[in-house]
Amino acid sequence: MRVLLVTPPMIQLNTPYPATAYLTGFLRKHAGGLGIAVSQADASIELFLRLYSAPRVRRMAEELRARARSAKQAALMPPSIAHFLQHAERYEATVEPAIRYLQRRDPSLAFRIGGRAFLPEGPRFEQAFAETLVHAFGTLGTTEQARYLASLYVDDLADVWRIGIDPRFELARYGERLAASAPSFDPLQEALTGEPTLVDEALDDITRELASAHQPDVVAITAPFPGNVYGAFRMARTLRAALPKATLVLGGGWVNTELRSLRDARVFDYFDYVTLDDGERPLLNLLTRLHGGQAPLVRTYVREGSEVVLKTDATQHDFPARDTGTPTYDGLPLDRYVSVMEMLNPMHRFWSDGRWNKITLAHGCYWKKCSFCDVSLDYIGRYDRPGTDVVLERIRALVAETGETGFHLVDEAAPPAGLRALARRLIDEKLSITWWGNIRFEKTFNHELCQLLAESGCVAVSGGLEVASDRLLELMKKGVTVEQVARVTRAFTDAGIMVHAYLMYGFPTETEQDTIDALERVRQLFEAGCIQSAYWHRFAATAHSPIGLDPDAYGITLLPPPNIQFAHNDVAFDDPTGTDHDYLGTGLRKALYNYMHGVGLDVDVREWFEPRAAGSDDTHRRRGGRRRAKSAVPKTTVSRDLIARAID
Numbered sequence: 001m002r003v004l005l006v007t008p009p010m011i012q013l014n015t016p017y018p019a020t021a022y023l024t025g026f027l028r029k030h031a032g033g034l035g036i037a038v039s040q041a042d043a044s045i046e047l048f049l050r051l052y053s054a055p056r057v058r059r060m061a062e063e064l065r066a067r068a069r070s071a072k073q074a075a076l077m078p079p080s081i082a083h084f085l086q087h088a089e090r091y092e093a094t095v096e097p098a099i100r101y102l103q104r105r106d107p108s109l110a111f112r113i114g115g116r117a118f119l120p121e122g123p124r125f126e127q128a129f130a131e132t133l134v135h136a137f138g139t140l141g142t143t144e145q146a147r148y149l150a151s152l153y154v155d156d157l158a159d160v161w162r163i164g165i166d167p168r169f170e171l172a173r174y175g176e177r178l179a180a181s182a183p184s185f186d187p188l189q190e191a192l193t194g195e196p197t198l199v200d201e202a203l204d205d206i207t208r209e210l211a212s213a214h215q216p217d218v219v220a221i222t223a224p225f226p227g228n229v230y231g232a233f234r235m236a237r238t239l240r241a242a243l244p245k246a247t248l249v250l251g252g253g254w255v256n257t258e259l260r261s262l263r264d265a266r267v268f269d270y271f272d273y274v275t276l277d278d279g280e281r282p283l284l285n286l287l288t289r290l291h292g293g294q295a296p297l298v299r300t301y302v303r304e305g306s307e308v309v310l311k312t313d314a315t316q317h318d319f320p321a322r323d324t325g326t327p328t329y330d331g332l333p334l335d336r337y338v339s340v341m342e343m344l345n346p347m348h349r350f351w352s353d354g355r356w357n358k359i360t361l362a363h364g365c366y367w368k369k370c371s372f373c374d375v376s377l378d379y380i381g382r383y384d385r386p387g388t389d390v391v392l393e394r395i396r397a398l399v400a401e402t403g404e405t406g407f408h409l410v411d412e413a414a415p416p417a418g419l420r421a422l423a424r425r426l427i428d429e430k431l432s433i434t435w436w437g438n439i440r441f442e443k444t445f446n447h448e449l450c451q452l453l454a455e456s457g458c459v460a461v462s463g464g465l466e467v468a469s470d471r472l473l474e475l476m477k478k479g480v481t482v483e484q485v486a487r488v489t490r491a492f493t494d495a496g497i498m499v500h501a502y503l504m505y506g507f508p509t510e511t512e513q514d515t516i517d518a519l520e521r522v523r524q525l526f527e528a529g530c531i532q533s534a535y536w537h538r539f540a541a542t543a544h545s546p547i548g549l550d551p552d553a554y555g556i557t558l559l560p561p562p563n564i565q566f567a568h569n570d571v572a573f574d575d576p577t578g579t580d581h582d583y584l585g586t587g588l589r590k591a592l593y594n595y596m597h598g599v600g601l602d603v604d605v606r607e608w609f610e611p612r613a614a615g616s617d618d619t620h621r622r623r624g625g626r627r628r629a630k631s632a633v634p635k636t637t638v639s640r641d642l643i644a645r646a647i648d
């Protein structure tokens with residue numbers, strides 16, 4: 001029996017998403033003896049490369065030209081489309097060399113790209129001033145400068161694909177809105193049965209080619225995020241036609257989180273089985289049955305008549321983390337992934353630049369208390385550490401297989417004891433790797449431990465500071481304080497390890513003053529060199545978090561849920577505090593963007609917030625003054641040396 005594991009589009013471009021690599025390793029270890037052959041494919045990178053090829057760029061230009069035949073229509077074209085059509089031949093001629101460069105396959109092209117006469121430069125380049133480039137890369141940083149310019153070129157073309165051809169297409173997500181917390185299957189069904197776009201056609205071609213090359217009996221598709229769901233269903237639709245006898249299975253992170261209340265049986269027009277939580281046990285049992293053996297279904301939805309039924313068997317346990325096998329990238333085109341640089345920030349690029357092998361120290365989170373997190377779900381709530389020997393064995397195997405020594409530890413929060421043990425072993429055994437990963441900013445990370453981690457190859461960490469307010473950190477049960485985070489992050493940066501902070505706004509009971517004070521603390525953390533990069537997430541109450549399960553305890557009221565037949569995750573709520581988080585979010589993002597470029601760190605945090613739409617703050621403008629009215633938001637109550645004192 002032949003099994004094909006597939007990552008559907010779209011997802012990160014620089015390295016494979018690890019789900020199929022983990023499951024391939026597991027199934028080869030546990031199902032190989034049953035005569036089951038397992039292979040894997042990444043349709044996401046394939047779709048990207050197909051769209052960024054000369055023939056598809058030419059087809060895009062032809063379609064857009066046909067639509068813009070009348071001068072009137074041409075005049076109405078958005079700037080990105082107008083620019084593309086004006087330079088379509090140059091785009092067609094340069095797209096494949098530019099992508100080869102971003103695949104690190106043609107380094108000498110850096111000189112031509114850096115010369116600024118090779119790539120057509122569309123609207124995205126307007127943001128990239130020459131001074132910024134010279135300042136950022138100096139005179140010798142040709143390779144990196146060219147990577148940044150080629151990334152802007154990729155963004156320009158992505159805008160043309162999205163605005164001109166298919167509004168669902170983005171570089172790291174495809175049709176995301178059709179799936180994220182979508183109570184009804186109708187919009188997705190409508191999109192799947194509508195007129196195909198050029199992007200759809202490219203994906204349909206790829207799917208047919210995979211079917212023909214692998215001739216699988218079973219295809220298991222992972223949907224880790226809402227941005228993979230449209231691609232997963234579209235591929236299933238094409239596979240149904242190409243391989244009518246094949247069994248189709250859906251699983252992955254989005255399914256585990258959002259399909260726990262699945263009722264709409266139309267999903268089974270596309271898939272035969274939908275599995276929940278870790279895929280190892282449900283897939284192995286399902287494959288055993290399909291292969292003629294005896295095994296009960298585990299956490300698996302099936303259609304019975306017009307009903308959706310969840311089949312499971314409580315006697316069947318998940319495999320312990322030490323026994324899930326070594327991930328393998330065998331079959332994935334590792335030399336074709338594309339490293340892009342989204343912004344001129346050295347820490348931020350880790351997510352999009354470089355081919356990282358993915359590994360975990362443990363399953364789940366050892367803390368599992370944060371009130372906004374899906375701690376009731378298995379992927380967070382079941383903590384299981386396989387032991388340092390097993391992790392080291394997997395690292396060695398991945399280095400041997402890929403020839404690459406870069407590792408991303410994709411733990412929910414890597415346990416400090418596990419990190420210490422791993423670092424000691426890496427140093428003792430002279431195993432030279434470069435690694436980064438996600439942690440909690442807890443006190444255990446002192447100077448000594450951070451130095452040890454740096455010595456073992458750690459170059460960056462990310463962790464949650466969330467709302468930088470001790471009152472709210474306590475309410476969210478984060479288990480850290482702002483001053484503690486300052487000391488921990490400083491210990492990391494002193495050891496030469498870069499730090500990214502996940503930030504949050506809009507938490508229950510958060511006032512405008514809380515938000516302004518949190519921004520001031522974040523400003524000071526950047527100013528003191530504690531963090532180099534950060535990102536603001538807007539708080540969302542989710543169905544499986546402590547807040548979603550007990551909203552009264554957090555002072556909010558959940559709004560009556562819609563009739564959920566399909567996906568269920570974010571829950572609408574009413575917070576009587578009444579803070580205008582939409583308004584504040586704009587200023588927060590603007591401030592952070594500047595801080596990440598080292599700009600505006602000495603500016604009063606109120607300066608990032610525009611005067612509100614109506615009210616007394618307009619007075620200053622009407623009088624012709626250029627200085628922004630400071631009263632748009634309140635003054636911070638945080639002392640200007642809070643973080644400096646915490647570090648001292």
Ligand code: SF4
Nearest residue numbers: 365368369370373412
């Ligand atoms: S937010 Fe992070 S640290 Fe908190 S429980 Fe979730 S995974 Fe663990």
